[in-house]
Amino acid sequence: MNDAVRQPAATRGYPDLRDHLKALEEAGLLLRVDIPINKDTELHPLVRWQFRGGIAAENRKAFLFTDVTDAKGKKYAMPVVVGAMAASPRIYSIGMGCPLEKLTEKWVEALNHPVLPVEVNEAACHEVIVEGDALNAPGRALDALPVPISTPGWDNGPYLTNANFITRDPETGVQNIGNYRGQIKAPRRLGMNTSIELRTGGYIHWEKWKKLGKPMPCAVVVGGPPAVAYTAVQKVPESVDEVSVAGGLVGAPIRVVRCRTVDIMVPAESEIVIEGFVSTDYLEPEAPFGESHGYVNLQEYNGYMDVTCITHRRDAIYSSFISQVSPSESSGIRRPAHTTVFLQHLRDHLGIKGVLKVSLHEPLTNIRKVCIIQMERGVPTTEVWRALYGAASLQRASGKMVIAVNDDIDPDNADALLWAIAFRRASALSGSISTQTTPMPCCGPSPSARSRISTCRLSDTRTAGTGRATIRATRRIPRCWWMPRSRPTFLPCRCPNASTWSGRERSGNASSACRSCAPRARGTAIPSAPGARNWNSRPSAR
Numbered sequence: 001m002n003d004a005v006r007q008p009a010a011t012r013g014y015p016d017l018r019d020h021l022k023a024l025e026e027a028g029l030l031l032r033v034d035i036p037i038n039k040d041t042e043l044h045p046l047v048r049w050q051f052r053g054g055i056a057a058e059n060r061k062a063f064l065f066t067d068v069t070d071a072k073g074k075k076y077a078m079p080v081v082v083g084a085m086a087a088s089p090r091i092y093s094i095g096m097g098c099p100l101e102k103l104t105e106k107w108v109e110a111l112n113h114p115v116l117p118v119e120v121n122e123a124a125c126h127e128v129i130v131e132g133d134a135l136n137a138p139g140r141a142l143d144a145l146p147v148p149i150s151t152p153g154w155d156n157g158p159y160l161t162n163a164n165f166i167t168r169d170p171e172t173g174v175q176n177i178g179n180y181r182g183q184i185k186a187p188r189r190l191g192m193n194t195s196i197e198l199r200t201g202g203y204i205h206w207e208k209w210k211k212l213g214k215p216m217p218c219a220v221v222v223g224g225p226p227a228v229a230y231t232a233v234q235k236v237p238e239s240v241d242e243v244s245v246a247g248g249l250v251g252a253p254i255r256v257v258r259c260r261t262v263d264i265m266v267p268a269e270s271e272i273v274i275e276g277f278v279s280t281d282y283l284e285p286e287a288p289f290g291e292s293h294g295y296v297n298l299q300e301y302n303g304y305m306d307v308t309c310i311t312h313r314r315d316a317i318y319s320s321f322i323s324q325v326s327p328s329e330s331s332g333i334r335r336p337a338h339t340t341v342f343l344q345h346l347r348d349h350l351g352i353k354g355v356l357k358v359s360l361h362e363p364l365t366n367i368r369k370v371c372i373i374q375m376e377r378g379v380p381t382t383e384v385w386r387a388l389y390g391a392a393s394l395q396r397a398s399g400k401m402v403i404a405v406n407d408d409i410d411p412d413n414a415d416a417l418l419w420a421i422a423f424r425r426a427s428a429l430s431g432s433i434s435t436q437t438t439p440m441p442c443c444g445p446s447p448s449a450r451s452r453i454s455t456c457r458l459s460d461t462r463t464a465g466t467g468r469a470t471i472r473a474t475r476r477i478p479r480c481w482w483m484p485r486s487r488p489t490f491l492p493c494r495c496p497n498a499s500t501w502s503g504r505e506r507s508g509n510a511s512s513a514c515r516s517c518a519p520r521a522r523g524t525a526i527p528s529a530p531g532a533r534n535w536n537s538r539p540s541a542r
Contacts, residue, residue, distance in 0.1 A: 013252030015097075016269035017317060020226045021084060023094050024062055030084070033065045039080065039148040040071040040158070047082045047322050057327070060088035064317075068146045076146035078318045085162065085229050086333035087322065095226035096249065106249065107340035111236065115247030115254075123257035123268030124313050131260060131275075131309035141187035141307060145222075145272070146318050151290040156299075158184045159289060161321035161330070164221040164232040165192060166264050167205040167278075170212060175265065176201030177232040177242040181323070182220065183286050185304060190220065191286045192278055192303040198397055201238045206280060206303060215277035217262035218305055223271025223319040228254065234337040235395060243267070261308040271316045275309040290324040292331060292366035326366040335360055335367045338398070342371065342391055350390045354379030358391070359411035360398075369400040372411035 015023070024030040037043050043065060050060045062083040068076045086092040093100050135141040147158035160182035168175050178200050183191035194203040202218075209216035221228070227246040236245055243265070247254045255268040261275045283301035291297045323330035342358040354376035360367035371391050375384055384404050392399040405411060409420045 012255055012269065014225055014227055014250035014254070016225045017081075017084070017223045017271055017319065020095055021062070021064065021081065021317075024084065024091060027090070027094060028061075029088070029091055029094070030062045030064060033063060034067055036067045036069050036075075037065045038071060039065075039068050039076075039146050041149070041152045043068070043080065043148045044082065044150050044320070044322060045152065047087075048328075050087070051322065051325075051327055057088050058090055060091075062087050062091060070146075076144075078144075078146050078316050080146050080148065080318045080320060081223075082148075082320045083322055083329050084319060085226065085321065086329050088332070092230075092332065092336060095230065103336050104340050104343060107234075107337060108344055110231075110245050110248030111234075111340070111344065113248050114240065114244035115250075115252065117241075117243045117247060117256045117265070118253040119265065120255050120257055120268050123255070123270075125266065125268060125270040125273050126257065126260070126311050127314040128316075129260065129309065129311050135188055135307060135310065138187075141310060142184050142190060142274070143187045144310075145184075147184055148320055150324055151296075154296055155289050156183075156287065160184070160190070160220065160222065161323045162222060162229065162319045164224055164228065165194075165202050166219045166221060166266060167202050167216060168264060169205055169238075170208050170214075172239070174239060175241050175243065176205060176238060177221075177228065178202045179229075179232045181289065182305075183289075185284070188307040190274065190276070190305045190307060191284070192218070192305055193286060194303065204238055206278060209278075210280035213280075215279055215281075215306075217264055218276060218278050219259050219262060219264040219266050220274040220305075221266055221270045221272070222274070223317055224267045225250075225254065225269055228267050229319075230333065230337065233334045235341050259309070260311065270313075271319065272312040273310070274305075274307055275311070276305040276307040278303050278305045292324060292326045292328070293364055294325050326364060327362050331362050331366050335362055338367060338395075342394060345394050346373070346387055346390050350386060352387050352390060353383050355387055356407055357411055361414070368395075368398045371399050371402045372417060373402065373404045374407060374409070374411045375404050377406050377408075 021030060025032075037046070047063050049055075060083065062081060064079060064081045064084075066079045068078070068080050070076075084091065085095060089100055093103070096103060096106060098106050130140050130144075147160060149155050149158050150161065163180060163182050164177050165180050165182070166175055166177050178194065180195070180200075180202065181191075181193050183193075185191055192202070194200050194206065196203045206216050225246070227249045228243065231242045231246040231249065234242065234245065236242060243254050243256060256265040257268045258265055259273065259275045262277065264275070266273050282304075284304045285299050286302040286304075287299045288296045321329045321333070339358050339360055342360070343355065346352045346355045346358065355373060356376060357374040359372040359374070361370035361372065373387050373391060375387065388402050388404055392402045403417065403421070405417065405420050405424075410416050
């Protein structure tokens with residue numbers, strides 16, 4: 001943030017959260033709930049019904065709760081808004097300020113042309129300041145915030161979900177914004193789960209501050225401008241300040257102000273800002289907490305922040321995400337951003353020809369595990385392979401399964417995708433990661449005889465016990481099947497009485513079966529289409 005333009009005042013050229021809520025209400029996408037709602041048992045489950053209850057994505061809405069209580073009957077002064085960032089594609093589109101079909105172009109423009117922020121001396125987020133001993137008074141610190149419990153009965157307490165943790169690199173001064181969950185542990189203690197397995201920017205900064213032997217300064221923004229919230233979940237290099245990318249989204253510099261107790265710059269229009277220091281000497285237990293795949297994340301050790309100051313707008317609005325099981329607002333806000341990163345990486349950085357679209361599967365898999373690449377028809381096989389490996393290696397947690405399809409398959413349609421996998425793929429399960437591109441098999445329906453099979457990167461291995469040893473085996477493909485000679489091939493036993501897969505490596509011997517079936521296997525050929533190799537014939541040299 002050292003590159004921020006210093007300026008006493010600046011005209012805001014972008015919407016803040018309040019402008020965004022007004023736009024949603026005018027579009028009929030915001031529901032106001034004025035009856036008392038219990039944040040600990042009712043609030044999140046009520047909003048989650050529109051994700052679980054069969055409501056079409058385009059009909060989901062944001063909810064603004066104006067009368068919030070807790071399980072003990074306490075009333076909160078702040079209203080709570082849920083789903084305002086990405087409960088539906090329409091809401092996300094309004095927040096981004098462009099039609100859905102232009103989202104990719106806008107993200108590419110912002111990533112390639114960031115706009116530096118501008119520093120101001122006065123900010124709306126400093127209208128109310130609570131710091132020092134004032135934080136020790138009941139109801140004046142974190143206990144003043146109406147933080148909902150995401151999964152009543154499972155979570156061990158309230159968690160910040162729409163929380164933008166801002167940290168600073170002690171070596172370069174570049175700030176990072178990451179959206180992490182934060183458990184309310186005490187009125188002046190906030191958890192910080194940086195997902196260390198993902199090597200996030202906040203965790204990298206924590207490691208650097210730890211080497212210096214100092215606590216890490218941190219600021220948590222709740223309810224910042226939509227552009228900042230959208231950028232906080234984007235994947236950009238650690239050397240790039242996300243606030244400048246947010247400026248690229250809106251085409252104007254984001255107004256920032258310096259925190260009161262830590263050397264961190266935060267958006268001036270933030271609804272709530274929590275300042276403090278994250279310990280680099282100790283970690284604390286955190287969780288359980290429900291996750292996107294439907295399981296509960298067990299307790300683990302994470303960082304925590306000692307709160308030194310809380311500032312907010314005079315009539316602040318608390319903003320929360322519907323997170324956990326996807327589809328959710330959490331996955332909905334990430335999917336367009338991450339899709340753009342994949343597409344730009346394949347087309348622009350790797351220069352792969354023929355990439356039309358990238359789709360990240362959302363329900364239950366949370367856009368990370370299944371990646372689908374739509375390719376132009378007739379693209380060379382080498383380009384398909386480069387696209388598959390490029391997508392599989394881009395992010396640490398993404399690309400467990402990467403699938404390439406032709407332009408006649410809608411990558412967002414799971415039924416079309418499974419059809420392509422069923423009838424356009426020859427599977428070779430001969431290793432922990434098996435991939436193969438083959439001509440269209442003639443044993444299944446095809447919209448075009450010239451179609452090419454879709455390729456998959458698999459994590460599946462089928463093992464076979466022969467009684468003496470355990471080997472890997474490939475499923476038998478009787479028609480239009482081929483395998484490079486350099487790849488060892490294992491064939492299954494064809495004995496009808498066999499309950500397990502068995503076989504041995506095909507080398508010089510054309511037979512591959514168990515002892516009881518070997519004579520019959522050597523003299524039997526599998527029927528195949530004209531021109532296809534027989535099952536017992538050896539692959540020719542290539």
